[in-house]
Amino acid sequence: xxxxxxxxxxxxxxxxxxxxxxxxxxxxxxxxxxxxxxxxxxxxxxxxxxxxxxxxxxxxxxxxxxxxxxxxxxxxxxxxxxxxxxxxxxxxxxxxxxxxxxxxxxxxxxxxxxx
Amino acid sequence: xxxxxxxxxxxxxxxxxxxxxxxxxxxxxxxxxxxxxxxxxxxxxxxxxxxxxxxxxxxxxxxxxxxxxxxxxxxxxxxxxxxxxxxxxxxxxxxxxxxxxxxxxxxxxxxx
Numbered sequence: 126x127x128x129x130x131x132x133x134x135x136x137x138x139x140x141x142x143x144x145x146x147x148x149x150x151x152x153x154x155x156x157x158x159x160x161x162x163x164x165x166x167x168x169x170x171x172x173x174x175x176x177x178x179x180x181x182x183x184x185x186x187x188x189x190x191x192x193x194x195x196x197x198x199x200x201x202x203x204x205x206x207x208x209x210x211x212x213x214x215x216x217x218x219x220x221x222x223x224x225x226x227x228x229x230x231x232x233x234x235x236x237x238x239x240x
Numbered sequence: 241x242x243x244x245x246x247x248x249x250x251x252x253x254x255x256x257x258x259x260x261x262x263x264x265x266x267x268x269x270x271x272x273x274x275x276x277x278x279x280x281x282x283x284x285x286x287x288x289x290x291x292x293x294x295x296x297x298x299x300x301x302x303x304x305x306x307x308x309x310x311x312x313x314x315x316x317x318x319x320x321x322x323x324x325x326x327x328x329x330x331x332x333x334x335x336x337x338x339x340x341x342x343x344x345x346x347x348x349x350x351x352x
Contacts, residue, residue: 156338158339165344166344167328167344168284168328168342173338173339175338183339215283215284219338221338227272228274228289229274229330230286231276231283231284231285232283233282233283234282
């Protein structure tokens with residue numbers, strides 16, 4: 126079974142703090158993704174990575190950065206947390222296939238509250 | 241026009257009936273289609289994937305794809321209260337791309 130784990134289920138931070146969210150997958154997947162999910166807005170892609178040290182911006186990258194130093198680990202960084210970054214953050218991973226994108230498998234999510 | 245559209249619901253279905261969830265997409269070259277189920281407060285989990293026109297069955301679930309009409313649907317037979325969740329449709333809009341585009345999701349409630 127594919128397993129995607131995230132460092133925290135719940136996190137409370139203060140405005141201006143630097144926040145690290147970590148994601149680890151154990152299936153040797155090339156692709157990893159960070160989404161945020163908000164009521165009424167659905168899943169929105171923040172950043173994704175298709176290889177170690179590679180990253181691409183998603184739909185809403187502002188205020189976020191990412192790091193992928195090892196294939197199994199993908200970190201999301203909030204340089205200076207703001208209240209509008211309060212959200213559910215979901216990490217996902219998938220194989221990298223030539224023709225079709227493969228299934229994305231999601232971690233359990235981190236509910237981040239910024240006060 | 242949104243790339244992937246779903247009726248947000250709520251869709252209410254009596255227990256034992258067939259639940260029908262629909263999704264339309266805008267990009268004609270889309271190749272891969274996925275249905276995820278998401279319980280409240282949980283992360284999405286894959287229900288079905290479909291790549292070719294027609295029906296694909298897995299237990300009580302059937303995915304239907306019609307590329308000419310650009311829609312994909314999910315049928316749930318013999319609906320159970322445990323099927324109550326939000327169902328997300330996801331589409332790979334560009335061949336060879338690694339991203340998925342998700343619909344907003346349809347909230348399904350199965351009434352005992």
